[in-house]
Amino acid sequence: xxxxxxxxxxxxxxxIGIVKDGEVLSNCRRTYITPPGEGxxxxxxxxxxxxxxxSLLEETLKTAGIxxxxxxIVCFTKGPGIGAPLVSVAAVARTVAQLWNKPLIPVNHxxxxxxxxxxxxxxxxxxxxxxxxxNTQVIAYSGNRYRIFGETxxxxxxxxxxxxxxxxxxxxxxxxxxxxxxxxxxGSKYHKLxxxxxxxxxxxxxxxxYIEEKAPLLLSSGEYTPExxxxxxxxxxFAMLIETTERAMSHCQSKEVLIVGGVxxxxxxxxxxxxxxxxxxxxxxxxxxxxxxxxGVMIAHTGALMHKSGYKAQWEETFCTQRFRTDExxxxxx
Amino acid sequence: xxxxxxxxxxxxxxxxxxxxxxxxxxRFSKQYRNKLLDQTLRKERTKAESKAILKCKQGGIVTxxxxxxxxxxxxxxxxxxxxxxxNDYLINMRNKKDDNAKLTSILMxxxxxxxxxxxxxxxxxxxxxxxxxxxxxxxxxxxxxxxSHFNPSIEDKAVDxxxxxxxxxxxxxxxxxxxxxxxxxxxxxxxxxxxxxxDQYQNVRARGRKREMIG
Ligand SMILES: Nc1ncnc2c1ncn2[C@@H]1O[C@H](COP(=O)(O)OP(=O)(O)OP(=O)(O)O)[C@@H](O)[C@H]1O
Ligand SMILES: [Mg+2]
Numbered sequence: 275x276x277x278x279x280x281x282x283x284x285x286x287x288x289x290i291g292i293v294k295d296g297e298v299l300s301n302c303r304r305t306y307i308t309p310p311g312e313g314x315x316x317x318x319x320x321x322x323x324x325x326x327x328x329s330l331l332e333e334t335l336k337t338a339g340i341x342x343x344x345x346x347i348v349c350f351t352k353g354p355g356i357g358a359p360l361v362s363v364a365a366v367a368r369t370v371a372q373l374w375n376k377p378l379i380p381v382n383h384x385x386x387x388x389x390x391x392x393x394x395x396x397x398x399x400x401x402x403x404x405x406x407x408x409n410t411q412v413i414a415y416s417g418n419r420y421r422i423f424g425e426t427x428x429x430x431x432x433x434x435x436x437x438x439x440x441x442x443x444x445x446x447x448x449x450x451x452x453x454x455x456x457x458x459x460x461g462s463k464y465h466k467l468x469x470x471x472x473x474x475x476x477x478x479x480x481x482x483x484y485i486e487e488k489a490p491l492l493l494s495s496g497e498y499t500p501e502x503x504x505x506x507x508x509x510x511x512f513a514m515l516i517e518t519t520e521r522a523m524s525h526c527q528s529k530e531v532l533i534v535g536g537v538x539x540x541x542x543x544x545x546x547x548x549x550x551x552x553x554x555x556x557x558x559x560x561x562x563x564x565x566x567x568x569x570g571v572m573i574a575h576t577g578a579l580m581h582k583s584g585y586k587a588q589w590e591e592t593f594c595t596q597r598f599r600t601d602e603x604x605x606x607x608x
Numbered sequence: 609x610x611x612x613x614x615x616x617x618x619x620x621x622x623x624x625x626x627x628x629x630x631x632x633x634x635r636f637s638k639q640y641r642n643k644l645l646d647q648t649l650r651k652e653r654t655k656a657e658s659k660a661i662l663k664c665k666q667g668g669i670v671t672x673x674x675x676x677x678x679x680x681x682x683x684x685x686x687x688x689x690x691x692x693x694x695n696d697y698l699i700n701m702r703n704k705k706d707d708n709a710k711l712t713s714i715l716m717x718x719x720x721x722x723x724x725x726x727x728x729x730x731x732x733x734x735x736x737x738x739x740x741x742x743x744x745x746x747x748x749x750x751x752x753x754x755x756s757h758f759n760p761s762i763e764d765k766a767v768d769x770x771x772x773x774x775x776x777x778x779x780x781x782x783x784x785x786x787x788x789x790x791x792x793x794x795x796x797x798x799x800x801x802x803x804x805x806x807d808q809y810q811n812v813r814a815r816g817r818k819r820e821m822i823g
Contacts, residue, residue, distance in 0.1 A: 414778055414779075416778055416779060416781050417781030417782060419781070421774075421777065421781070422774070422778070423774065423775075423778050424774075427815070464642050464644050466644065466645070466648070469645065469649065471755065472733065472755070472767055472771075473733060473734050473735065473736070473755065473767065473768075473771035474734075474736075474771065474774070474775075475767075475771075509641065509642045509645065510642075510645065513640070513641040513642065513645055516640055516641070517616070517617070520616040520617070521616040521617075521734070521736075523616070524614070524615055524616035524738065525616075525695065525736050525737075525738050525775060525779065526779060545640075546640040547640070549639050549640040550638070550640045553638070553639065553640075554614060
């Protein structure tokens with residue numbers, strides 16, 4: 275039996291979670307929310323994490339009903355992510371690991387999303403669509419690695435949505451993407467936007483600059499409502515994601531899709547993916563915001579998988595790195 | 609008509625066209641996407657595909673002969689190529705690792721056909737191992753040109769090679785070290801300033817490696 279605690283803070287969410295052999299004991303999170311029209315900056319985000327991490331740790335232990343001495347391993351996000359918040363959280367993980375005298379396990383954030391998705395949904399060998407504020411990747415497992423099949427060649431889909439939310443001055447609470455989704459539900463008039471798929475790769479930056487430039491006039495002329503533009507943006511971006519996922523499935527002859535990452539809890543994205551899956555006799559696996567959005571349990575769970583497969587980190591390996599690609603990690607537990 | 613294969617964007621049916629074995633590739637309407645977007649994409653791609661198949665054929669690259677084109681329903685009736693995809697071929701080859709010389713020569717030919725396609729000014733846009741067919745006599749044919757266009761830039765050409773590399777390494781990781789043979793074949797076939805394309809391909813690869821990734 276392994277009880278594992280995981281620390282995550284690679285972006286604006288601070289999460290700590292405890293898992294016991296795949297059973298979630300606690301999953302606590304605090305989000306740094308900026309005023310409408312503003313994105314989060316590294317220094318302020320790190321400050322938020324530093325201010326909250328001790329009380330969040332207490333809350334996590336209490337919710338799980340676990341004493342530090344019952345914990346077997348301490349896991350933290352090594353990367354990818356934003357430097358300052360990553361380091362702030364890792365420093366605390368290192369400290370408690372030494373204090374409690376437990377092994378410290380550095381975890382790849384993207385892989386953690388995938389492993390958590392597999393655990394919660396029970397999917398076996400899915401084609402993975404990983405969509406968040408910082409990442410957009412289509413991933414398939416082969417030869418002991420999660421291979422990146424397709425990805426964005428510029429900004430991530432979540433970043434594109436967030437930045438458009440800022441143009442519309444939407445609230446960042448609970449997240450800009452969530453508020454775009456709500457508006458889009460009431461949109462109906464489709465405005466044609468650039469659609470950029472290159473093989474299995476996608477590009478979003480051209481779409482963003484196009485809609486940023488056009489939005490003021492389209493809105494002030496009364497031709498389109500903010501709802502219509504949110505709707506048009508979502509329909510276009512998501513169609514690109516579904517298309518590249520389907521290409522990867524067709525190429526790998528895969529019959530399962532798993533959506534992970536923060537944008538993965540968007541219900542319209544899930545609905546579109548479901549229709550695509552039904553059309554080709556495949557199964558869709560998705561999770562809700564508890565596990566889609568960055569969290570500590572996914573780090574705890576993945577660290578436990580690594581630990582059980584015999585992985586031991588050298589103390590020198592327990593640093594952080596902003597760039598840490600999904601396909602760099604050798605998967606020893608599958 | 610009998611469903612022969614389901615690709616990512618189309619259904620492929622077996623049929624007979626004037627006594628010849630043929631397939632109908634139908635870019636059917638995708639229910640998940642907006643109607644307007646759906647219609648535009650299906651039409652554009654059906655058009656792009658038929659144009660590129662013709663241009664390649666004129667340039668001496670084996671592609672299926674086009675028998676008829678229906679732009680309203682986004683259907684192309686074309687020759688059925690008797691062969692297997694390189695994807696299937698490589699999966700089968702995995703268990704017969706003895707025949708390396710044969711494998712290398714086929715990979716060189718793949719590079720060769722891609723180089724030739726670029727030389728005549730065609731960008732494929734979805735160059736995976738599923739979109740190259742190998743016939744019984746090892747002749748290679750190119751298919752699936754929906755994302756293609758003419759007069760590619762150096763960047764476009766580099767992207768084609770990069771897409772092929774990724775399809776190769778992600779599905780056939782056991783043959784990763786053989787990808788060099790494809791590049792060799794490409795260099796032999798692509799006559800004008802091949803170094804510029806190879807350099808750009810290295811840049812495109814590095815871009816992927818270096819991209820900022822934030823959780
Ligand atoms: N002319 C042809 N002759 C024989 N087989 C063909 C032909 N065209 C297509 N096929 C088969 O059908 C499959 C799908 O065709 P194609 O790649 O054109 O469709 P698609 O929907 O665009 O595919 P993708 O999944 O690559 O997007 C091919 O991989 C091949 O096996
Ligand atoms: Mg194809």
